[in-house]
Amino acid sequence: xxxxxxxxxxxxxxxxxxxxxxxxxxxxxxxxxxxxxxxxxxxxxxxxxxxxxxxxxxxxxxxxxxxxxxxxxxxxxxxxxxxxxxxxxxxxxxxxxxxxxxxxxxxxxxxxxxxxxxxxxxxxxxxxxxxxxxxxxxxxxxxxxxxxxxxxxxxxxxxxxxxxxxxxxxxxxxxxxxxxxxxxxxxxxxxxxxxxxxxxxxxxxxxxxxxxxxxxxxxxxxxxxxxxxxxxxxxxxxxxxxxxxxxxxxxxxxxxxxxxxxxxxxxxxxxxxxxxxxxxxxxxxxxxxxxxxxxxxxxxxxxxxxxxxxxxxxxxxxxxxxxxxxxxxxxxxxxxxxxxxxxxxxxxxxxxxxxxxxxxxxxxxxxxxxxxxxxxxxxxxxxxxxxxxxxxxxxxxxxxxxxxxxxxxxxxxxxxxxxxxxxxxxxxxxxxxxxxxxxxxxxxxxxxxxxxxxxxxxxxxxxxxxxxxxxxxxxxxxxxxxxxxxxxxxxxxxxxxxxxxxxxxxxxxxxxxxxxxxxxxxxxxxxxxxxxxxxxxxxxxxxxxxxxxxxxxxxxxxxxxxxxxxxxxxxxxxxxxxxxxxxxxxxxxxxxxxxxxxxxxxxxxxxxxxxxxxxxxxxxxxxxxxxxxxxxxxxxxxxxxxxxxxxxxxxxxxxxxxxxxxxxxxxxxxxxxxxxxxxxxxxxxxxxxxxxxxxxxxxxxxxxxxxxxxxxxxxxxx
Numbered sequence: 001x002x003x004x005x006x007x008x009x010x011x012x013x014x015x016x017x018x019x020x021x022x023x024x025x026x027x028x029x030x031x032x033x034x035x036x037x038x039x040x041x042x043x044x045x046x047x048x049x050x051x052x053x054x055x056x057x058x059x060x061x062x063x064x065x066x067x068x069x070x071x072x073x074x075x076x077x078x079x080x081x082x083x084x085x086x087x088x089x090x091x092x093x094x095x096x097x098x099x100x101x102x103x104x105x106x107x108x109x110x111x112x113x114x115x116x117x118x119x120x121x122x123x124x125x126x127x128x129x130x131x132x133x134x135x136x137x138x139x140x141x142x143x144x145x146x147x148x149x150x151x152x153x154x155x156x157x158x159x160x161x162x163x164x165x166x167x168x169x170x171x172x173x174x175x176x177x178x179x180x181x182x183x184x185x186x187x188x189x190x191x192x193x194x195x196x197x198x199x200x201x202x203x204x205x206x207x208x209x210x211x212x213x214x215x216x217x218x219x220x221x222x223x224x225x226x227x228x229x230x231x232x233x234x235x236x237x238x239x240x241x242x243x244x245x246x247x248x249x250x251x252x253x254x255x256x257x258x259x260x261x262x263x264x265x266x267x268x269x270x271x272x273x274x275x276x277x278x279x280x281x282x283x284x285x286x287x288x289x290x291x292x293x294x295x296x297x298x299x300x301x302x303x304x305x306x307x308x309x310x311x312x313x314x315x316x317x318x319x320x321x322x323x324x325x326x327x328x329x330x331x332x333x334x335x336x337x338x339x340x341x342x343x344x345x346x347x348x349x350x351x352x353x354x355x356x357x358x359x360x361x362x363x364x365x366x367x368x369x370x371x372x373x374x375x376x377x378x379x380x381x382x383x384x385x386x387x388x389x390x391x392x393x394x395x396x397x398x399x400x401x402x403x404x405x406x407x408x409x410x411x412x413x414x415x416x417x418x419x420x421x422x423x424x425x426x427x428x429x430x431x432x433x434x435x436x437x438x439x440x441x442x443x444x445x446x447x448x449x450x451x452x453x454x455x456x457x458x459x460x461x462x463x464x465x466x467x468x469x470x471x472x473x474x475x476x477x478x479x480x481x482x483x484x485x486x487x488x489x490x491x492x493x494x495x496x497x498x499x500x501x502x503x504x505x506x507x508x509x510x511x512x513x514x515x516x517x518x519x520x521x522x523x524x525x526x527x528x529x530x531x532x533x534x535x536x537x538x539x540x541x542x543x544x545x546x547x548x549x550x551x552x553x554x555x556x557x558x559x560x561x562x563x564x565x566x567x568x569x570x571x572x573x574x575x576x577x578x579x580x581x582x583x584x585x586x587x588x589x590x591x592x593x594x595x596x597x598x599x600x601x602x603x604x605x606x607x608x609x610x611x612x613x614x615x616x617x618x619x620x621x622x623x624x625x626x627x628x629x630x631x632x633x634x635x636x637x638x639x640x641x642x643x644x645x646x647x648x649x650x651x652x653x654x655x656x657x658x659x660x661x662x663x664x665x666x667x668x669x670x671x672x673x674x675x676x677x678x679x680x681x682x683x684x685x686x687x688x689x690x691x692x693x694x695x696x697x698x699x700x701x702x703x704x705x706x707x708x709x710x711x712x713x714x715x716x717x718x
Contacts, residue, residue, distance in 0.1 A: 002210040008091060009201040011208060012117040012133060015124040017078040019069065020085045020136045027140050027166050029086050033276050035172050036405060037298035038090065043180060043409070044296055045199045050192065056203065060304055062087055063207035070213060076124055082211070090169060092118050092134045092148070095200060097173035100152035101181070102193055110197045117201065118148065143167055157685065179441070233302035234262055234281035240307055244318040259322045261329045266336075273299065273362055283362065284332055288325060291369035294416025296408040324374050331372050332365075342497035348384040352391050354496060358470035359398055363407040364390055370415050377423055385427045390414070392600035393434050396445040396608075399471070399596060400453055401462055406441040435606050446608030447597050454593045455586070460503070460529035469501055471596065472536050472568075478595035479567040494566065499536040502546065503528060504556070504572065504580055512549040518656075519628045527582045532589030535572060537563050550580045621699045623669060624656030631702055638669075638687040638695065640676055648676050650687065669695055 029035065041059050048057045064084025068077070081088060099114035119131040136144045143161035147154070147170045156162055156171045177196065182189040238260065245255050261267065262281040270277045278286075278299055286302040289309060297305050314321055338344050339354035346354060349368055356364050367390055371383045378386075390411070397404060414430055421429050437443045459468060476494040477483070505513060507528055515524055527533060540546075541559060549555050557576055563569045571591075576584055602608065626632035634654040640646055650658045650672050657665050658672045666672040669683025677686070684696040 004208055004210075005205050006208050007202050008095070008117055008204055008206070011206060012095075015076045015120045016133055017076055017120075018066070018081055018088060018134045019078055020081050020089070020134070020138065020140070022137045024081070024085050024138060026138055027086060027089055027144075027164075027169075029090055029169065030165060031168070031172055034086075034090065035169055037300060038094070039173065039176050040296050040408065041298050041301055042094075042196070042199055042204075043176075045203050046192070046195045048295070049195050049199060049203070058203050058205050059301060060205045060207075061091075063209060064088060065209045065211065067211040067215065068213045075126065076120065079210075084206075087206075088134060089136075089140075089144070089166070091204075093166065093170045094173045096148050097170045098177050098196060098200060100150075100154055101174055101177045102197075104153045105189075105193070107190065107193055110193055113197050113201060140164075140166055157682070163681070179439070232279050232282045233299065233306075234267075234279055234285055236303040237285055237306050238262070240303070240310075241318055241322060244310065245322075248317060248319065250319050255319065255322070259319070259326050261326050261333075266333055267329075271362075272360070284329060285325075287362065287365040288328060288369055290366035290408075290412055291373070291415060294412050294419060296412040327374055328369055328372060332369070335368070342495045343492075345492065348387050352387050355391065355395070355470055355474075358466045359395075360464070360466065361394065361398075361404065361407070363404070363411050364394060366411055366415060370419070378426065379423050382423050382426050386430055388601075389427070389431060389434060392602060393444045395596075395600045396450060396602075398467065399450060400445055402445070403441050406439075410437070410442055431603055435603060438610055440610050443610050444602060444606065444608050446602060446606055449608055450597055451590070451593055454531060454596075455589055456526065456530065458526075458529035459531045460501070460534060465501065468534070469499065469536070470496075471531075472501065472534065472592075473499075474599045475592050475595040476536065476566055476568050478599055479571070483595075483598045483601075494536070499538060500540045502535050502537045502541060504533050504535060505550075505585065506547040506556075508547045512547070518624070518654075522622075522624055522628050523582060527585045530585055530589050531592045532585040532587070535568055536566060537569075538565060539563075550576065551578075556580075621702060622656060622667075623652065623658065626698060626702055627652065627654065627656045629702055629705075631698055631705075637690060639690075640673075640686060640688070645676050 045057050045059055062084065064087060065082040066079040067082050069080050095114045095117045099111045099118070102114070103111040118133055120133055122131065125131045130145060130149065132145065132148055134144075135141075143164040143166045146159055146161055147167045150159065154170070154174065156167060159167055161167050181192045181196070241260075242252050242255070245252050262284075267279070267281040267284070269280045271280050271283050272278075273283065276299065282299065282302060285306065286297055286299055289302060289306055290297055293305070293309060293313065295305070310318060310321065335350050335353045336357075338346060338350045339357060344350070349372075352364060352368065356362065364387075368387065371378050371386060393410075394404070394407065414433060417433065418426060418429050434444050459471075463471070473494050473496060480491060480493065482493060505524075505528060509524065509528070513524070515521060537560075539562070541556070545554070545556060545559050550557050552558070557573055557580070560569045560573050572588065575588070623632060627634060632652055634652055636652040638650050638652065638658070640648040648661060650660045650666075653659055653665075657667055658669065659665050660672055660675060664672075664675055666675065669687050670681055671683065673681030673683040673686035684699055685694050687695045689695065689698065
């Protein structure tokens with residue numbers, strides 16, 4: 001057995017075949033838990049290299065086990081991948097995605113460097129074999145070969161295996177690299193591309209365990225994967241810290257008793273960050289580290305970055321550092337426990353913690369820790385204003401369901417760039433930084449976009465219940481006077497005790513709220529899940545009342561009396577004396593959105609624009625809407641727009657459903673497309689109209705006509 005730490009350049013540079021055996025599981029890595037953290041780690045290394053010339057930061061990726069395979073005379077060395085095929089496959093996809101982006105931009109030298117890691121030289125390729133260095137032998141072979149051999153620029157939607165995880169990984173990395181490097185032809189973009197290539201080839205580290213052909217690979221595989229419980233980041237840091245304490249001559253028993261706070265149930269609890277479970281102690285240490293170094297740090301990199309910080313940057317003893325950690329851990333625990341009390345009068349920090357947890361996001365916590373560092377000169381007023389700004393930036397993006405993937409980077413940038421700003425300038429500097437963000441992934445949305453988007457948004461379907469409830473609680477708090485530059489609080493905030501969310505116009509409206517005609521049905525259905533039709537109740541209504549009529553002694557409006565403690569319900573009763581209609585829902589939606597805008601303010605004059613070339617997605621559309629509008633007549637025959645399915649058809653029915661040529665009915669174009677392709681399908685681009693246009697073009701025409709109609713109506717005279 002031979003074990004060594006190697007870079008990708010050292011692992012992949014030689015002509016060879018790295019073979020994924022048939023018995024290995026298929027590729028299962030996916031975006032949230034693997035691709036995003038890997039890209040964040042790579043991007044962090046590149047940005048460190050660009051901003052700190054002369055430094056060569058590295059990142060450890062883990063271990064792989066390769067076993068030598070007997071090779072025929074004159075053929076290349078072959079290795080069976082015993083362990084680590086997910087990691088190696090992902091790296092190959094990342095290298096090729098970068099190469100495809102750079103080749104499209106004419107960066108031939110950089111492209112050649114990356115291709116040398118994925119393709120064997122032509123002189124070593126025999127017969128009809130392909131040049132790829134990594135070879136799958138299981139069901140992933142076709143999708144892997146297809147994407148790795150595709151000519152750039154890659155048209156992902158046209159690939160046979162467009163829906164496979166392998167293709168999607170390649171597309172994810174290509175899109176991220178394109179966005180991060182910037183416009184083609186720009187000198188800065190070329191510089192970033194070169195730095196990225198250097199990091200990919202030389203700054204990543206892999207422990208390679210090489211086995212001879214006669215060694216027992218199964219025993220080593222079992223030892224690496226099936227024995228023992230993996231150590232958490234907190235476990236690794238704990239071991240490192242106490243070794244350093246012993247080396248400094250500190251009484252480790254005393255230090256464990258007095259300085260290490262994490263061996264309690266509170267800190268051992270597992271927290272879900274996305275779908276990634278992590279102990280609260282590990283999460284805190286990651287967030288504390290971000291607060292100190294101002295870098296985005298993936299959960300799996302916490303220990304290595306902590307160790308580097310202690311050894312090269314902290315400038316203090318480990319005992320002194322541990323005292324700071326304990327102090328801030330105490331604040332963190334207090335914030336968390338206060339935020340969990342539904343009746344506590346929360347301050348700005350505690351409310352931010354509550355709202356972040358309700359939204360299932362942890363990215364703001366490093367800022368809270370940074371602003372509360374021991375010895376910090378940040379005043380309480382400045383601290384509260386900074387937190388309010390960043391909470392507004394996040395919550396407005398959350399309300400619009402914009403990508404939150406770049407939150408960690410922005411938060412890290414805020415900390416790094418403003419760490420030394422004087423207290424008197426900190427608010428203005430961070431405000432200037434946030435208002436200048438103009439990328440789709442980072443901009444701070446303005447009031448008008450919230451009003452326009454949320455006016456017709458099906459909020460109940462879009463948001464998880466905890467996040468939606470938190471938004472409605474913010475509306476109630478606004479009515480109680482807890483927003484504005486000079487809040488006039490009367491009483492207390494609404495209890496955060498998990499009040500039920502109720503539809504005012506019921507989801508099952510047909511019996512008591514009937515309308516005539518498809519167009520009226522669609523208009524009603526489009527209003528059911530809007531913010532203006534949702535409220536909080538102190539207790540749930542029974543189904544008969546919930547789905548019953550609005551007016552009358554036993555009607556739903558009368559039953560709201562018992563919930564009069566909530567000001568939002570008092571306002572609803574006062575505005576619905578004669579009934580509850582789509583008009584009232586629109587008016588209340590506007591009122592609710594205004595309350596949210598007042599809760600999470602932006603600076604005066606801020607518009608929240610995005611740079612040229614970005615666009616806001618169209619609202620969700622149904623074929624029922626297109627049929628009702630007359631743009632898509634019943635009886636229209638749609639045909640599949642992709643080569644091997646080009647002979648398949650579906651008919652548009654009067655109900656808006658689609659009837660495929662084998663007699664199956666579907667309510668959405670994507671459902672019908674999935675049935676035909678037997679895989680995930682964007683039906684709006686899959687189906688063509690008789691005149692050759694994609695169904696998506698009809699959707700765009702529909703929304704354009706609606707916007708033009710709304711513009712022609714002018715403002716509501718009321």
